Amino acid sequence: MLGPKGGFRLPAVQARLPPSRSIYAYIFRTRFLASAALTACVIIFWRSISTSAADMQKFYCFGPSKSPMEMTPNDASDWSGLDTPVIFNHHAPLEINSSTIINYDLNPIKSTADGLENKERVLILTPLRDADKHLEKYFELLVKLTYPHDLIDLGFLVGDSSDTTLAKLAAEVERVQKKTDKTAFRSVKIIQKDFGGIAYSQDVEARHAFEAQAIRRKAIGKARNYLLYSALAPDHSWVYWRDVDIVDSPPPIIQDMILHDKDIIVPNIWFHRYENDRDIEGRFDYNSWQESPEGLELAASLSKDTVLVEGYPEYVSNRTYMAKMGHWTKNKDEEIELDGIGGVNIMVKADVHRSGINFPCYAFENQAETEGFGKMAKRAGYQVIGLPNYVVWHIDTLEKPKEPRKP
Ligand SMILES: *[C@@H]1O[C@H](CO)[C@@H](O)[C@H](O)[C@H]1NC(C)=O
Ligand SMILES: *[C@@H]1O[C@H](CO)[C@@H](O)[C@H](O)[C@H]1NC(C)=O
Numbered sequence: 088m089l090g091p092k093g094g095f096r097l098p099a100v101q102a103r104l105p106p107s108r109s110i111y112a113y114i115f116r117t118r119f120l121a122s123a124a125l126t127a128c129v130i131i132f133w134r135s136i137s138t139s140a141a142d143m144q145k146f147y148c149f150g151p152s153k154s155p156m157e158m159t160p161n162d163a164s165d166w167s168g169l170d171t172p173v174i175f176n177h178h179a180p181l182e183i184n185s186s187t188i189i190n191y192d193l194n195p196i197k198s199t200a201d202g203l204e205n206k207e208r209v210l211i212l213t214p215l216r217d218a219d220k221h222l223e224k225y226f227e228l229l230v231k232l233t234y235p236h237d238l239i240d241l242g243f244l245v246g247d248s249s250d251t252t253l254a255k256l257a258a259e260v261e262r263v264q265k266k267t268d269k270t271a272f273r274s275v276k277i278i279q280k281d282f283g284g285i286a287y288s289q290d291v292e293a294r295h296a297f298e299a300q301a302i303r304r305k306a307i308g309k310a311r312n313y314l315l316y317s318a319l320a321p322d323h324s325w326v327y328w329r330d331v332d333i334v335d336s337p338p339p340i341i342q343d344m345i346l347h348d349k350d351i352i353v354p355n356i357w358f359h360r361y362e363n364d365r366d367i368e369g370r371f372d373y374n375s376w377q378e379s380p381e382g383l384e385l386a387a388s389l390s391k392d393t394v395l396v397e398g399y400p401e402y403v404s405n406r407t408y409m410a411k412m413g414h415w416t417k418n419k420d421e422e423i424e425l426d427g428i429g430g431v432n433i434m435v436k437a438d439v440h441r442s443g444i445n446f447p448c449y450a451f452e453n454q455a456e457t458e459g460f461g462k463m464a465k466r467a468g469y470q471v472i473g474l475p476n477y478v479v480w481h482i483d484t485l486e487k488p489k490e491p492r493k494p
Contacts, residue, residue, distance in 0.1 A: 193321055198325055198437060199345075200345065200347070203234065208273075208323050208324055209234060209240070209341055210326050211239060211242070211327045212242045212315065213225070214246070214307065214314055216247050219252045222255045223259070224482075225259075226259045226262075228335070228336055230263060230266075232339075232341060233338045236270060236271060237273050239272045239341075240276070240323070241272050241274070241276065242276045242317070244278045244311075244313060245279050245280075246280045246310055247283065276317065278313065280310070301396055301455065304394060305394065308457075311446040311456070323437045325434060326436075328433040328435070330432065333432065334358075334481065335480035336480065349470045351428065352473070353432060354478060354479045355473070355478050355479070356370075357478050357479075371431075372481070373398055374397060374428060376406040378406060381404060381405035382404035385403070392450050393450060394453060395454055409423065409475050412475040419474065424472060424473075425471045425473040427458035428461040430456065431479060432479045443467075445460065446459065451463055452466070
């Protein structure tokens with residue numbers, strides 16, 4: 088009944104043909120329709136199973152001829168196709184010979200209390216502007232530092248100077264680096280960058296001084312950042328900010344600061360001078376302070392662009408100043424928490440800087456430069472610590488920040 092293509096063989100059907108009307112009636116009889124539908128089903132079914140023997144592979148039973156209970160884990164994984172180990176890009180270690188490709192592993196670079204034993208590297212950074220008169224003293228103290236000099240790199244930024252700072256610096260650095268008695272430092276970098284337009288004198292009238300201070304602090308912040316980004320190397324563990332106008336500091340100051348193992352730590356800054364054969368001591372740096380509720384309130388009342396500067400009558404912050412605490416005769420290891428810090432002498436774990444904490448040259452929480460640095464570090468969750476009884480002596484200068492007024 089089925090032709091080569093599964094259709095009816097019409098001539099055979101026609102041979103027994105009744106008259107056309109009865110064919111018509113016959114076709115529409117239920118039994119005929121049912122048998123036609125059944126025939127169609129049989130054809131479709133047959134076509135689906137009667138294809139080539141290759142298609143029968145679909146029903147091939149693969150895997151080991153064992154019950155799953157008897158399979159080893161490897162058999163099971165082969166059988167299921169799961170957990171099959173895959174090795175991508177399997178190759179021998181790469182050998183990179185190009186001298187233009189440099190690899191630094193920062194993972195072993197740590198900043199710890201054992202910095203001295205671990206031979207942790209220290210970067211000393213000093214921004215300079217019209218500072219030639221201070222350089223001799225600066226290097227006199229620098230060479231006395233007892234931290235091994237071959238672990239110390241120096242970085243200077245000379246900018247906006249109209250005196251002989253650069254020449255004097257170059258001469259001093261060469262003198263020190265030529266020494267063969269372990270005085271020479273590991274390396275020295277001198278960065279030159281003029282920012283321009285920072286006309287500021289302490290003599291200007293007080294009512295202009297406040298605004299000028301904010302501009303000056305932003306400019307110094309920018310200079311510090313340029314110096315930091317130009318000098319920080321991958322192997323530095325500590326960054327030690329040291330101003331040029333320090334007149335006395337303990338030779339082991341680097342070890343002393345590192346031992347505290349704090350993210351950021353500053354000593355207290357005093358000044359002294361001889362007057363009529365009398366040694367006059369004073370507290371210098373009012374930029375290291377603890378925030379007060381009144382200071383926060385004051386900041387909240389200001390525009391976000393206003394930079395607060397301590398010591399001017401325009402704004403009274405009622406903060407607690409480290410300069411007013413402590414004494415150099417007391418326990419040098421005593422620590423206090425700070426929110427803002429001064430820049431005369433700061434020890435920083437290099438990773439704090441690497442993480443992006445720097446010296447804002449704009450108003451960050453209404454502070455700029457080192458005070459903004461303290462605020463930013465605190466915001467990022469770093470420790471900011473002061474040592475009220477560990478004193479570094481600053482030159483006595485008219486530029487010293489004014490003592491804040493009482494509320
Ligand atoms: C890299 O340099 C070493 C030593 O000179 C040499 O033996 C090696 O074949 C070089 N490898 C490649 C990939 O050039
Ligand atoms: C300043 O702070 C002290 C606490 O350090 C507080 O006793 C005093 O009332 C504050 N002064 C003002 C004016 O808010």
